[in-house]
Amino acid sequence: MKALIYAYGSRGDVQPYLALAHALNQAGHEAVLAAPERFAKHAAEYGVDYVPRNQELLDFYVNDPDLSTWLRNQGDNKAATRAVRKRALAKLSKEFIRCFPGILREISAAAPADADVVVQSYEGLPFEQGHHVAEKLGVPTVLATLFPNYVPSAHYPARYLPSDREFPRVVRRLSHFPVRVLRPIGKMAVDMWRDEVLGLPARRGQHNRLRRPDGGPVPVLHGFSPELVPPAPDWPPWVATTGFWYVPPREGFTPPRELLRFLEAGETPLCVSFGTVRGIDPRHAGQLVLEAIRRVGMRAVVIRASGSLEIDDPPQDVLVTDDIPYWWLFARVRAVVHAAGVGVINEALRIGIPQIACPVHNEQLMWAVHAHRAGVAPPPIRNRDLNPANLAAAIRTAVGDESISARARELATRVSAENGAERAVAVLEHLLAHRDTLLTARPHRAKVAKQ
Numbered sequence: 001m002k003a004l005i006y007a008y009g010s011r012g013d014v015q016p017y018l019a020l021a022h023a024l025n026q027a028g029h030e031a032v033l034a035a036p037e038r039f040a041k042h043a044a045e046y047g048v049d050y051v052p053r054n055q056e057l058l059d060f061y062v063n064d065p066d067l068s069t070w071l072r073n074q075g076d077n078k079a080a081t082r083a084v085r086k087r088a089l090a091k092l093s094k095e096f097i098r099c100f101p102g103i104l105r106e107i108s109a110a111a112p113a114d115a116d117v118v119v120q121s122y123e124g125l126p127f128e129q130g131h132h133v134a135e136k137l138g139v140p141t142v143l144a145t146l147f148p149n150y151v152p153s154a155h156y157p158a159r160y161l162p163s164d165r166e167f168p169r170v171v172r173r174l175s176h177f178p179v180r181v182l183r184p185i186g187k188m189a190v191d192m193w194r195d196e197v198l199g200l201p202a203r204r205g206q207h208n209r210l211r212r213p214d215g216g217p218v219p220v221l222h223g224f225s226p227e228l229v230p231p232a233p234d235w236p237p238w239v240a241t242t243g244f245w246y247v248p249p250r251e252g253f254t255p256p257r258e259l260l261r262f263l264e265a266g267e268t269p270l271c272v273s274f275g276t277v278r279g280i281d282p283r284h285a286g287q288l289v290l291e292a293i294r295r296v297g298m299r300a301v302v303i304r305a306s307g308s309l310e311i312d313d314p315p316q317d318v319l320v321t322d323d324i325p326y327w328w329l330f331a332r333v334r335a336v337v338h339a340a341g342v343g344v345i346n347e348a349l350r351i352g353i354p355q356i357a358c359p360v361h362n363e364q365l366m367w368a369v370h371a372h373r374a375g376v377a378p379p380p381i382r383n384r385d386l387n388p389a390n391l392a393a394a395i396r397t398a399v400g401d402e403s404i405s406a407r408a409r410e411l412a413t414r415v416s417a418e419n420g421a422e423r424a425v426a427v428l429e430h431l432l433a434h435r436d437t438l439l440t441a442r443p444h445r446a447k448v449a450k451q
Helices: 011-026 037-045 056-063 065-072 079-109 130-137 169-174 176-182 187-198 257-264 282-296 326-332 342-351 362-373 388-400 402-418 420-433 441-450
Strands: 002-006 030-036 049-053 117-121 141-145 220-222 239-241 270-273 300-303 318-321 336-338 355-357
Touching: 002 011, 002 130, 011 030, 011 037, 011 117, 011 342, 011 420, 030 037, 037 049, 049 079, 056 065, 056 079, 065 079, 079 130, 079 187, 117 130, 117 420, 130 141, 130 187, 141 420, 220 420, 239 420, 257 300, 257 318, 270 282, 270 326, 282 300, 282 388, 326 342, 336 342, 342 355, 342 362, 342 402, 355 362, 355 388, 388 402
Parallel strands: 002 030, 002 117, 030 049, 117 141, 141 220, 220 239, 270 300, 270 336, 300 318, 336 355
Antiparallel strands: none
């Protein structure tokens, strides 16, 4: 099998698809990963063939101050927030229109003529158009998502609804309808690309990623643990929940000597990593974190990431460092404070340490709520509401409540046994062996959910 895998986003968004590509290679297949150019080095480290994609839109998403402010204040309907949202969406629309034609050209250029299947990440982004390439090649499309919010369900609402509120079942089900109506952003550009580049005729439903060209359903791979997000009973049989897709520990990794000396010099520290999405002012966030750490009297390793935290002169019991693989670091800390991105949540889940979640926007809030419901984290604190007192209190709860630590260890054993990437490979193999049929899935999916 030769699989073309499309992914886009931050490291936490892309790395699971790298794990899936690596698992395909390990099973004797061939995978090509098309993702933002900044991750080319990581793909090379795991021996995965890589096609770099332009990351201008991703950089804009991370760095634009109005967009950051709007994301941080999602759910706030004050006039000032509405004004920022209007400015942010106008700038995002302008940037999207500028970048989109080039993104479409990259999507078609990445496609090898001999691909057997197209695996398309499915996070609700309008430039995820790999299904058109699959139609051109005459091969199946599989939608692979790390979120439970895209297949319509009465149990999981669409992603734009805040996860810390309860909604009636009918609202959760109906919340998916606006997403379907509004999804074809850039429709005219896609129609031209289909016609002029791919040579595909117009057809009914061509913008619906959940439908094949013949009108049948597209198989969906859910790359998250059923221990953290139980499969919805009303998901259709062509949805398979496999477990999260983890990259294996990298051979030959050598941590910085300064970090090793710090870890050996005292008690097991806390880790703080807020990822790439900026919340409150980075310098203010750094001071806030230092004060919370001082109040709880712990040592800490702080990961700077791409500017979400700025600390210029840390005290002796705090080490500020750059990019360190979570799979290595989390096994050496007591707990982790994070922004609840999909990657960090699941890595902490696999290692089995308590978590303190400080989400910036609704997507991260969803994971933070699931972590709390699973018993591995205290209630989340929205990034916009952070202060030294509530962060210190959450840290004390996470490291002092033995039930949280015990639950984290229990779930780590179960999650590690899921082998999500390998199971996803098995589903793809099954699909390719029966490419004229759907996934035969309800018994298969139930088996995954029970283990």
